[in-house]
Amino acid sequence: MNQYGLNKFGWALSVLLVLASCGTIQPTVTNSPALIGKVSLGMPAIEDSTSIYELPVNDGVSYQDVIDSLKSVSEGKNFVNPANFPIAEHIKKRGIDPQGVKEVHSFCNLSLGTDIFLDHPEYLVFAPCRIAIYEKPDANKKLKLFIAMARPTYDLKSIKNPSLRAKKAAQELETNLLEIMDKARKGDL
Numbered sequence: 061m062n063q064y065g066l067n068k069f070g071w072a073l074s075v076l077l078v079l080a081s082c083g084t085i086q087p088t089v090t091n092s093p094a095l096i097g098k099v100s101l102g103m104p105a106i107e108d109s110t111s112i113y114e115l116p117v118n119d120g121v122s123y124q125d126v127i128d129s130l131k132s133v134s135e136g137k138n139f140v141n142p143a144n145f146p147i148a149e150h151i152k153k154r155g156i157d158p159q160g161v162k163e164v165h166s167f168c169n170l171s172l173g174t175d176i177f178l179d180h181p182e183y184l185v186f187a188p189c190r191i192a193i194y195e196k197p198d199a200n201k202k203l204k205l206f207i208a209m210a211r212p213t214y215d216l217k218s219i220k221n222p223s224l225r226a227k228k229a230a231q232e233l234e235t236n237l238l239e240i241m242d243k244a245r246k247g248d249l
Contacts, residue, residue, distance in 0.1 A: 097234030125247035160195025175229035
């Protein structure tokens with residue numbers, strides 16, 4: 061027996077009870093899940109650890125189908141397409157094979173962007189939103205068309221203490237862009 065009146069068995073039991081009770085203590089967790097875009101049924105989940113969200117273009121959907129869809133669907137969601145950057149053309153001018161389509165299309169929804177810019181003008185460095193269209197080799201080394209974007213909610217992580225209004229606007233912006241991409245990869249108008 062020790063000074064507390066416990067033998068070795070009693071001492072071991074006391075230690076086990078203390079350890080077991082510590083295991084039931086739950087950490088404090090906030091009830092505010094990350095505000096990220098919402099994907100449509102059939103789309104892969106968003107990986108919160110990366111800025112890039114990528115979708116393969118469906119088989120049978122051409123580059124021109126994707127372009128036409130982006131234009132039609134984005135306009136229907138109150139987005140403008142202020143600029144396109146045909147990167148592959150510039151690579152070719154340097155005498156380098158671009159290995160397929162490589163371009164960036166910019167999109168802006170000023171209503172949603174304003175909710176972020178008024179609270180955090182520094183977020184302008186991420187404007188306008190960008191959707192890339194490119195080809196890269198698939199598992200069979202055949203060029204496959206992809207569409208991808210830089211996620212607005214991920215970009216917002218670069219802002220110190222973003223406002224709730226900015227978080228919600230970035231989430232809505234991202235959700236709209238995801239819907240545009242989903243339709244574009246299918247060639248929907």
